[in-house]
Amino acid sequence: QQPVQSPQAVILREGEDAVINCSSSKALYSVHWYRQKHGEAPVFLMILLKGGEQKGHEKISASFNEKKQQSSLYLTASQLSYSGTYFCGTAATDKLIFGTGTRLQVFP
Amino acid sequence: DAGVTQSPTHLIKTRGQQVTLRCSPISGHKSVSWYQQVLGQGPQFIFQYYEKEERGRGNFPDRFSARQFPNYSSELNVNALLLGDSALYLCASSARQIGSSYNSPLHFGNGTRLTVT
Numbered sequence: 001q002q003p004v005q006s007p008q009a010v011i012l013r014e015g016e017d018a019v020i021n022c023s024s025s026k027a028l029y030s031v032h033w034y035r036q037k038h039g040e041a042p043v044f045l046m047i048l049l050k051g052g053e054q055k056g057h058e059k060i061s062a063s064f065n066e067k068k069q070q071s072s073l074y075l076t077a078s079q080l081s082y083s084g085t086y087f088c089g090t091a092a093t094d095k096l097i098f099g100t101g102t103r104l105q106v107f108p
Numbered sequence: 109d110a111g112v113t114q115s116p117t118h119l120i121k122t123r124g125q126q127v128t129l130r131c132s133p134i135s136g137h138k139s140v141s142w143y144q145q146v147l148g149q150g151p152q153f154i155f156q157y158y159e160k161e162e163r164g165r166g167n168f169p170d171r172f173s174a175r176q177f178p179n180y181s182s183e184l185n186v187n188a189l190l191l192g193d194s195a196l197y198l199c200a201s202s203a204r205q206i207g208s209s210y211n212s213p214l215h216f217g218n219g220t221r222l223t224v225t
Contacts, residue, residue, distance in 0.1 A: 002150070030211050041198060041216035042151065049211055087150050091210040094164025095141065098150035 022088035133201030
């Protein structure tokens with residue numbers, strides 16, 4: 001039931017791009033994305049509600065393919081501040097279920 | 109406006125003891141959810157309380173309990189602590205009850221780091 005994210009970890013140089021994927025075995029109504037920096041709480045990035053919808057946050061955007069039950073997070077021209085662990089979340093009957101996480105490290 | 113506040117920030121307990129963690133949601137938010145996050149893993153759902161009633165419970169033993177007060181603040185209690193209970197406990201608030209069509213952000217507090225020795 002927990003969404004599976006890939007890759008598990010990504011290492012980037014500043015300015016490089018990355019894609020993080022989130023797959024669910026259940027039908028999705030929405031997909032949430034959060035970023036958690038080391039020692040801090042998860043911070044909300046965006047929610048996608050419709051199949052094929054794309055939303056953006058700074059240079060971070062995401063897509064949601066409802067039929068495939070997948071979402072992807074796109075980080076373009078990465079900055080040092082993008083470092084952290086990214087979690088997707090899917091809404092269930094009484095909770096938000098977080099994915100397995102993708103650790104992103106951006107180096108100068 | 110103040111965000112979600114949790115106390116204490118750090119706690120060290122020994123096995124067998126009991127612990128109470130506290131959370132104050134964002135003003136106007138009526139839903140509080142508790143999550144346990146073990147190092148290197150995603151947050152695992154423990155409870156959701158909405159309008160002072162339990163609306164959801166995760167796969168945790170009965171040693172874990174919670175409640176929500178009339179001012180919507182919440183407490184998480186863990187009895188008979190085990191070493192495996194060592195984790196970051198996160199509280200998240202939302203304006204609406206979380207359900208399968210939930211489409212609003214969750215706002216997290218900075219968490220309580222519990223260490224059981």
